[in-house]
Amino acid sequence: MQQASHPTLILGGGFAGLFTALHLSQQNYSHPIILIEQRDRFSFKPLLYELLSGELHSEQVYPRYKELLAGSNVTFVQDTVQSIDLHQRQVGVGVGNLFNYNNLVLALGSKTTYLNTPGAAEYAMAFTSGEQAIALRKHLRHRLHQAIQTQDSARRRLLLTVAIIGAGPAGIELACTLADLLPIWYDELGGDANEIRVMLVNRSKEILKGDVNSHLRCTAQRALKGRVIPVDFLFDVTVTQIQANGVEYRQHDQTQFLPAGTIAWTAGTAANPLLMELPVPNHQGRLLVTPTLQLPNFPEVFAAGDCATDSDNPQPPTAQVAYQQGIAIAQNLQRLQESKPGIPVQVQMRGTLMKLGLNESVANLFNKVQIKGQPGHYIREATYLQLLPNAAHNRKVTTEWLTDEIFQRDRPFTHMQLGQTPWLSGIATVAAGFILATPLAWRAAQPTQFQQNLSWTGIPTLLNHLTPPTR
Numbered sequence: 028m029q030q031a032s033h034p035t036l037i038l039g040g041g042f043a044g045l046f047t048a049l050h051l052s053q054q055n056y057s058h059p060i061i062l063i064e065q066r067d068r069f070s071f072k073p074l075l076y077e078l079l080s081g082e083l084h085s086e087q088v089y090p091r092y093k094e095l096l097a098g099s100n101v102t103f104v105q106d107t108v109q110s111i112d113l114h115q116r117q118v119g120v121g122v123g124n125l126f127n128y129n130n131l132v133l134a135l136g137s138k139t140t141y142l143n144t145p146g147a148a149e150y151a152m153a154f155t156s157g158e159q160a161i162a163l164r165k166h167l168r169h170r171l172h173q174a175i176q177t178q179d180s181a182r183r184r185l186l187l188t189v190a191i192i193g194a195g196p197a198g199i200e201l202a203c204t205l206a207d208l209l210p211i212w213y214d215e216l217g218g219d220a221n222e223i224r225v226m227l228v229n230r231s232k233e234i235l236k237g238d239v240n241s242h243l244r245c246t247a248q249r250a251l252k253g254r255v256i257p258v259d260f261l262f263d264v265t266v267t268q269i270q271a272n273g274v275e276y277r278q279h280d281q282t283q284f285l286p287a288g289t290i291a292w293t294a295g296t297a298a299n300p301l302l303m304e305l306p307v308p309n310h311q312g313r314l315l316v317t318p319t320l321q322l323p324n325f326p327e328v329f330a331a332g333d334c335a336t337d338s339d340n341p342q343p344p345t346a347q348v349a350y351q352q353g354i355a356i357a358q359n360l361q362r363l364q365e366s367k368p369g370i371p372v373q374v375q376m377r378g379t380l381m382k383l384g385l386n387e388s389v390a391n392l393f394n395k396v397q398i399k400g401q402p403g404h405y406i407r408e409a410t411y412l413q414l415l416p417n418a419a420h421n422r423k424v425t426t427e428w429l430t431d432e433i434f435q436r437d438r439p440f441t442h443m444q445l446g447q448t449p450w451l452s453g454i455a456t457v458a459a460g461f462i463l464a465t466p467l468a469w470r471a472a473q474p475t476q477f478q479q480n481l482s483w484t485g486i487p488t489l490l491n492h493l494t495p496p497t498r
């Protein structure tokens with residue numbers, strides 16, 4: 028029998044933790060729910076590139092928890108978890124405050140690792156949160172302003188070179204975004220966009236090595252080369268040091284130096300050290316969980332997202348997995364409250380989506396169909412906008428996005444500026460996007476009416492397969 032006096036604690040307000048909290052709050056769950064998160068804002072990581080570029084705003088993809096949780100019965104505690112005692116069922120935060128719990132959800136994600144590279148923590152910019160995306164935007168703008176005022180061509184070249192360490196999905200998406208975006212920003216200042224250089228630096232000769240998106244390698248490679256400024260590759264190298272003004276690396280037994288005014292780091296993630304201290308097994312830094320996402324010897328504790336894995340049914344560390352696991356944990360906590368056994372979690376992989384430039388993406392649906400270019404861009408954005416937590420927030424953002432796409436309102440750049448899309452094709456793709464996004468927006472706003480009116484067409488079932496159904 029559970030003690031009613033202690034709350035259910037959720038540690039970490041990322042995809043797994045936040046969606047557990049929101050779904051628990053929407054159920055008939057009688058225990059108090061406390062979400063402990065170190066930041067005051069939720070970072071919608073798949074759309075951080077849009078935050079960097081200005082395609083979407085902070086309120087849209089970097090909203091405050093206070094706003095997201097308004098009206099729910101989740102108590103938000105902004106603090107840093109310092110200790111977890113599974114035997115005493117106690118969590119320590121900040122400077123010594125303790126929380127007891129009946130149930131605990133571990134959703135602390137992973138952290139950036141610089142792979143012991145000297146200088147990386149000081150001089151390379153990570154790209155995993157809204158705060159870091161905004162910092163990178165400011166830094167890049169500053170570099171462009173410095174460059175336009177510089178007469179010395181070698182110095183200007185350094186200021187205009189961006190080195191991105193790591194050719195996984197985040198490195199590729201960032202490189203594609205910057206290779207379209209920086210020419211526009213520099214052009215606005217009156218600079219020569221041809222002087223900009225975006226360099227992807229990678230240890231392996233292959234991009235997307237060992238990644239869930241590896242079958243998109245050829246598409247991504249073509250996209251990297253097809254940007255406004257083609258992305259340069261520096262592959263098969265070991266980065267040995269990061270300095271304030273560039274990257275030192277070894278290639279073919281020789282040490283070389285790439286001067287760069289901006290160095291972005293997307294090369295690695297490591298386990299959250301707090302979780303590695305727990306008396307439970309892990310696999311490559313992810314806590315081992317049962318199919319119901321519980322810790323084997325501590326069934327009152329759930330773990331999900333990037334920090335956990337079920338070795339019999341491993342899932343990649345992605346937002347779409349963490350989001351679905353959060354919903355499943357909320358259901359299993361409810362069942363636990365009703366003294367029912369937990370249900371094994373079935374994660375549905377719906378394919379993958381990658382941003383390959385401004386207004387360009389690839390949507391790989393069910394690993395069968397690839398939709399590229401602007402139609403891919405609309406599918407990607409509409410899919411992610413659907414995932415934004417909290418229906419009201421979701422509706423607002425989807426509507427704003429549709430308005431922006433159709434009327435090009437408040438956009439920092441247009442398809443014509445990019446010089447890639449003639450107006451007729453622009454209208455056609457916007458129309459295609461509208462046709463695609465309208466049912467999504469309708470379903471978000473009026474799920475019952477949408478289902479009743481369109482069930483005969485099969486569209487609701489199709490959308491449920493392509494995107495998670497709205498709550």
Ligand SMILES: Cc1cc2nc3c(=O)[nH]c(=O)nc-3n(C[C@H](O)[C@H](O)[C@H](O)COP(=O)(O)OP(=O)(O)OC[C@H]3O[C@@H](n4cnc5c(N)ncnc54)[C@H](O)[C@@H]3O)c2cc1C
Nearest residue numbers: 039041042043065072073108136332333344345346347349
């Ligand atoms: C740039 C980028 C792009 C991505 N694009 C995609 C994509 O297109 N598609 C996709 O499916 N996935 C994508 N991912 C991966 C996806 O974002 C992660 O898999 C997902 O965020 C994992 O969710 P999570 O809840 O496990 O962890 P997170 O979202 O990382 O959340 C963990 C939370 O725990 C908090 N926390 C950590 N330590 C503490 C502490 N000690 N005390 C308090 N709080 C703490 C953190 O602040 C954070 O809010 C991307 C990731 C990045 C970085």
